[in-house]
Amino acid sequence: MVIKNESSDRLMKKKTQGRKKIEIKKIEKSSNRQVTFSKRRVGLFKKASELCEQSGAEIAIIVHSIGKRVFAFGHPSVDSVINRFEINGSSDDSHEWDYSGTYNELVAAELEAEKRLDEMNNGGGFWWDAAVEGLELEELERYMMALEELKKMIEAGTLTGDRFTIS
Amino acid sequence: MVIKNESSDRLMKKKTQGRKKIEIKKIEKSSNRQVTFSKRRVGLFKKASELCEQSGAEIAIIVHSIGKRVFAFGHPSVDSVINRFEINGSSDDSHEWDYSGTYNELVAAELEAEKRLDEMNNGGGFWWDAAVEGLELEELERYMMALEELKKMIEAGTLTGDRFTIS
DNA sequence: GTCGCTATTTTTAGGAA
DNA sequence: ATTCCTAAAAATAGCGA
Numbered sequence: 022m023v024i025k026n027e028s029s030d031r032l033m034k035k036k037t038q039g040r041k042k043i044e045i046k047k048i049e050k051s052s053n054r055q056v057t058f059s060k061r062r063v064g065l066f067k068k069a070s071e072l073c074e075q076s077g078a079e080i081a082i083i084v085h086s087i088g089k090r091v092f093a094f095g096h097p098s099v100d101s102v103i104n105r106f107e108i109n110g111s112s113d114d115s116h117e118w119d120y121s122g123t124y125n126e127l128v129a130a131e132l133e134a135e136k137r138l139d140e141m142n143n144g145g146g147f148w149w150d151a152a153v154e155g156l157e158l159e160e161l162e163r164y165m166m167a168l169e170e171l172k173k174m175i176e177a178g179t180l181t182g183d184r185f186t187i188s
Numbered sequence: 189m190v191i192k193n194e195s196s197d198r199l200m201k202k203k204t205q206g207r208k209k210i211e212i213k214k215i216e217k218s219s220n221r222q223v224t225f226s227k228r229r230v231g232l233f234k235k236a237s238e239l240c241e242q243s244g245a246e247i248a249i250i251v252h253s254i255g256k257r258v259f260a261f262g263h264p265s266v267d268s269v270i271n272r273f274e275i276n277g278s279s280d281d282s283h284e285w286d287y288s289g290t291y292n293e294l295v296a297a298e299l300e301a302e303k304r305l306d307e308m309n310n311g312g313g314f315w316w317d318a319a320v321e322g323l324e325l326e327e328l329e330r331y332m333m334a335l336e337e338l339k340k341m342i343e344a345g346t347l348t349g350d351r352f353t354i355s
Numbered sequence: 356g357t358c359g360c361t362a363t364t365t366t367t368a369g370g371a372a
Numbered sequence: 373a374t375t376c377c378t379a380a381a382a383a384t385a386g387c388g389a
Contacts, residue, residue: 039362040385045238052356057385058243059357064383065239068232068366069249071212076225079252082236083273087244091273103270106250106258206379207368224368226373231366235383 058086066094079105225253233261246272 048054062084069080073096081102082094093099215221229251236247240263248269249261260266 035362037361037387038385040364040383041362042364043385045241047244048242053386054243055356058239058245060384061235061239061242062245065232065235067383068228068235072225072228072232072251074212075215075228076221077214077254078225078229081248081250083248083269084239085246085269085272093273099273102250102252103274105252106260106266107270202379204370204378205368207366207381208379209381210368220369222373227367230374234366 062086062092066092069094070096081106229259233259236261237263248273 048057065084066082069082072078073080079102080094080096081099083099084092086092095102215224232251233249236249239245240247246269247261247263248266250266251259253259262269
């Protein structure tokens with residue numbers, strides 16, 4: 022494979038020098054810091070929206086810039102996500118912390134706690150609720166079918182031994 | 189500029205087909221959805237941490253996976269960022285919402301309000317990542333994944349050990 | 356402040372462990 | 373569920389307007 026470009030063939034000057042490698046640290050120059058903030062904030066929100074759409078997750082992001090601004094992203098809304106978090110996440114102190122994960126030089130912790138899914142009582146019903154219900158049914162159905170199939174295989178002798186307990 | 193690789197020179201088969209283009213929509217396959225969720229959640233939090241570090245912004249992210257799991261990221265802490273948001277953002281009605289920016293089909297909102305930068309009192313800041321153990325759905329998905337893996341092993345005839353318990 | 360410009364860096368889909 | 377791998381897709385640094 023051979024890759025050529027005008028630069029090499031005609032010795033043209035590059036129009037831009039392209040992206041440069043940088044290290045993640047505080048950007049000292051105010052103007053650059055502001056530009057990077059703007060660009061990356063958009064990128065962050067886009068990533069969040071993609072994650073929502075692909076996985077069905079509910080996400081809220083709150084960004085306080087060092088100026089006087091607050092930017093927020095929320096699906097289905099900032100408040101609903103935060104409320105769920107505060108009701109189910111913060112007020113429950115039966116959780117455990119796991120500090121094994123780190124992001125860069127920083128400490129990351131994972132909290133695990135027993136929870137149960139509390140139905141949303143708004144009769145309005147957000148799209149997410151519908152999605153959850155639909156998924157639940159669909160998955161359950163598939164699971165049942167798979168289980169039936171598995172049982173057949175075992176009965177047919179395709180699968181031997183009693184290493185599995187199916188009830 | 190000339191770029192060569194073993195593939196071109198020796199006609200070797202590519203080891204992987206590399207990243208594929210996808211459209212951002214709900215991932216139907218449960219296992220793939222789960223994997224993508226994990227990978228992209230890490231990416232999202234990394235982007236957030238970089239933005240914090242570069243611009244000095246304060247950011248909180250709350251992610252409710254479709255199961256019951258909650259992941260959170262915050263600098264200097266989730267609570268402090270949310271509190272600032274609620275105190276200065278929610279109760280203060282001098283802000284404006286900007287719904288002009290939408291990401292795909294999702295609603296993205298931007299809130300602007302008067303703020304001032306209050307230095308965080310914890311030295312160095314604090315990041316965390318919380319996960320609340322999942323519930324029925326999450327459990328169901330795990331079942332599905334285990335079952336799929338089981339099927340593969342059965343098909344491949346390489347079933348060993350008693351790592352699976354289906355009940 | 357935001358936008359266009361690209362060369363380059365970074366992320367990540369798919370597959371496998 | 374995380375981790376490694378590769379190659380292709382996506383994000384973006386530095387400039388200019």
